[in-house]
Amino acid sequence: xxxxxxxxxxxPVEEFKEIxxxxxxxxxxxxxxxxxxxxxxxxxxxxxxxxxxxxQGDKSILSLNRLEKILWIKAALQDPExxxxxxxxxxxxxxxxxxxxxxxxxxxxxxxMFTGFLKAKLITAFEKSDITNIINSPDFDRNSxxxxx
Numbered sequence: 001x002x003x004x005x006x007x008x009x010x011x012p013v014e015e016f017k018e019i020x021x022x023x024x025x026x027x028x029x030x031x032x033x034x035x036x037x038x039x040x041x042x043x044x045x046x047x048x049x050x051x052x053x054x055x056q057g058d059k060s061i062l063s064l065n066r067l068e069k070i071l072w073i074k075a076a077l078q079d080p081e082x083x084x085x086x087x088x089x090x091x092x093x094x095x096x097x098x099x100x101x102x103x104x105x106x107x108x109x110x111x112x113m114f115t116g117f118l119k120a121k122l123i124t125a126f127e128k129s130d131i132t133n134i135i136n137s138p139d140f141d142r143n144s145x146x147x148x149x
Contacts, residue, residue, distance in 0.1 A: 001079040003105055008067035016067050020044050023074065024122075031120075032080040033147060037112050038121045047073075047125055065127060069108065073125045076102045076110040084140035087111055087123075088133075099123065100140045107131050114146035 008016070024039035031037060048066045049059040076082055079102070087099025098114040109131065111123040128134075 001075050001081065001104075003069075003075050003108075004071050005068045006070060008064040011067075013062065013067075016048070016070060017044055019070055020048075023071070028119075029074050029077055031077045032082075033142075035077075035112070035114075035118050035120050035147070037077055038115075038119070040121070043122060047122070066125070069125075069127065072104070072108055073110055073122070076104045076108060076125070077112070079104050083135070084142075085134055085137040086140050087113075088137060095138060097141070097144070098146065101134060101137070103131065103134065109134060114144075117146060117149060120146075 006016075020039075021041055025041050028036040028038045045059055048063055048070070050061045050063045050066070051058050052060050082102040082104045085101040085103065087096040087101055088094075089096050096113070100112050100114070100120070102110045102112075104110075107129060108125070108127050110125045112120040113123050114120045
């Protein structure tokens with residue numbers, strides 16, 4: 001699987017928004033196991049901006065690190081070697097059975113939420129230096145009703 005980085009410091013944000021629209025929002029992306037993941041234009045800020053204040057989650061700072069890996073989201077979803085974990089709901093302190101986390105390249109994380117049989121939408125994507133808490137989560141159930149009828 002190729003994980004290509006773009007030179008975010010050399011490309012205007014508007015070009016990244018166009019990549020987002022054409023590569024992701026124009027049509028769903030199929031995962032390695034047949035899930036069609038939908039993306040929405042209004043999620044650009046959520047995915048590519050970081051918060052100056054994690055408590056408030058203001059998403060006020062454009063992340064060049066996230067932008068340079070814009071193409072990694074698709075690659076991660078299509079990578080059959082990705083580590084698959086179950087998503088965590090911090091508000092209820094329990095695991096979501098309808099969220100799947102894909103981990104690639106050691107610490108790049110893509111989270112999707114299933115919306116139906118073989119259908120999902122992107123929740124977020126990011127790189128995190130310490131993913132011990134994610135790695136220690138339960139493996140994603142490959143017999144999930146979202147994958148098999």
